[in-house]
Amino acid sequence: MARDTVLDDDGSSDRKPPEGSQATKSNSGLLHRRRYLGLVGSAAAALATTVGTGAAAEDYEEITVAAGDSQTVRLSDGETFSNVLIDITEPNASFHIRAIADDWEIRNIGFRGNWDSTEKENAIICQVNSANATGLIENVYFMGSENDDTYPGITGINVANGHTGDLEIRNVNIQNCPDNSIYGSNPGDSSTHPSGSGGGGPVVIKDSYARNSRAGGFRVGTDGSRVENCVITECDKGIWSYYEHAEVVDSDISNSHHADIVCGAPDWQKAQNAEITVTDTRYGSENNRGAAIHGSSAGTPQRTEPGDVDGVPLSPEEAASGSSSTSTQTADGSDDTTDDENEGEEGNENGGDDDDDQDGSADRSNVIVINANGSNGETSFSFEVTGDIEHTPYLGSQVGTIDGSAVEGTIESGCDAYEFSGEITNFQLVGNADIDVEYDVR
Known part of the structure; x- marks a missing residue:
């Protein structure tokens, strides 16, 4: 199947051009252009029935991507993409969802199969263009790449630099991503960033799960951004508040390779002024990179499995059909934690800092x-x-x-x-x- 390039209707990119860019005049608009693959072949007919008002909760369409093929669906203002099972089990098959618009929804989407490509890509890339508009991502199952854990690679959900409105992400299960399960800090970029100033829109992540992702589990970076009732485990950095002031509420973060709560970054002045407020959240380690962490751990993390969070889909079929899991935890998260889990948290707290932080330097990081x-x-x-x-x-x-x-x-x-x-x-x-x-x- 042939691969086609798809850009915005006006040929522009998702990201704003950098201020003070040194790009030559002939290509300044291309510096951050992202290419997307056109939707062709039999899948187009199937998608036509699912981009619109959505399907019944019990019904879903199934799209099978051929070996070596990559397909993309794009949402326009007011559109919904829902109740779809996307089968990428064939070798090097991939599927992209792109929502660069206002008042859109992505709901009940299950990816079946492994993401084989090691290229830097996004399963879902999105932004809300206008300050008074909204976007919703709900009930998504994506297991990423189980054969690639080296940055960079696939990102589960990437919130683009130009995001300006309100975005809520809830009931998602995203694992095994070499470049963040949810990369939501781009809208906080400063004017000195190669992408230019971000749109500043908040990103709210609720009732969701991330595991085994490099760089970060959930990464945010704008005022008003919040992570609420989530479980993140075995990622490089559990929750990473990169810029501005974010909030974490009633979540469990554990076994992070660097730290469970990370705030700021040394390479951007704006990131050095980042803040995060932690409330009723259980975690084992933190890393304050010149920024401010308000609050402290509420105890040992109680939840580590996707089934511990109500509403998180446990299979692609469950996601596509709109059904959801029921948490096995009590309301206060009072299930006992094993000795091994406690030992893992203690080890992380004692030695979870990045290697480049031991001497205060960032050596080719x-x-x-x-x-x-x-x-x-x-x-x-x-x-x-x-x-x-x-x-x-x-x-x-x-x-x-x-x-x-x-x-x-x-x-x-x-x-x-x-x-x-x-x-x-x-x-x-x-x-x-x-x-x-x-x-x-x-």
Whole structure:
């Protein structure tokens, strides 16, 4: 099946152009353009019945993606995408949901199968464009990539930089994502970020579950953002409040590789002023990266399983049909915790800090990916960093040339990736590529 490129109707990207960007005039609008794959073939007919007012709770459509194929559905203002079982069990099959609009809903979606690709992608990317509009993601089951745990890779839900309105995410079960289960901090980006100033819209995550995701489980970064009645376990950072002031209420976070509660980041001035308020939440460790954590743990985490949260789907079929789980925990989370679980929390509290925090430095903890896969013609790039830089073997890429702190290269339908410290300066791009920059990933 042929792969088609789909952009916004006006050819613009999801992200706002960076202020003060060093991109050349010929490509300044392309620096952060994200490509999406057109929906073609038999799946289009099935989707036509599901984008609209939705289906009955007991009924759902099933879409099977062929081996090596990737399909995308896009929502416009006021549309709903609901009651769909998406089968990606064939090798290298993938499916993307894109909602860059107002007053949209994504409900009752189950992904069956493993996400095989190791490229940096998003199962769901979304934003609410207008301040007085809303978006809803409810009852989603996505098991990510069980054969890839190296950043970067698949993100379960990515809230785009331009998000301005109100977004609520509830009853989702997202696991095994190399690049966050929910990446919701982009709307808090400052004007110095390569993506430009974010839209500032709040992201509320309720009654949801995350496990075994790199970088972070649930990551937020705008005033009014909140994580409520959620369970996050075995992620690099459980809840990561990256910018501004977020809140965590009545949640259980455990066994994080770095820390259960993380606030701020050293590489952005705005991130160093981040705050998080913790209320009635149980966790074992925290990491204050120059920011402010208000409150403390309410005790040992009681819940670690998706079935411990009412409403979280436990299978793709359960998600697609609109049914939900019933928690096995009591209202106060009073189930006994085993000795092994307690020992795991104690170990995390004593040694959960990142390696780069031991000496106060961030040694090449940042990543930039220049991804021109699927583009036509050559894409040339150059940039400098204020610290150290080296290739990272993302998809085996070793394209560009490093000269001290400067990099330049040319890609033809491929990608290149680097680990670096400090900031990116003098970035220039000629051609078409996805540029993704992630700070403080380890």
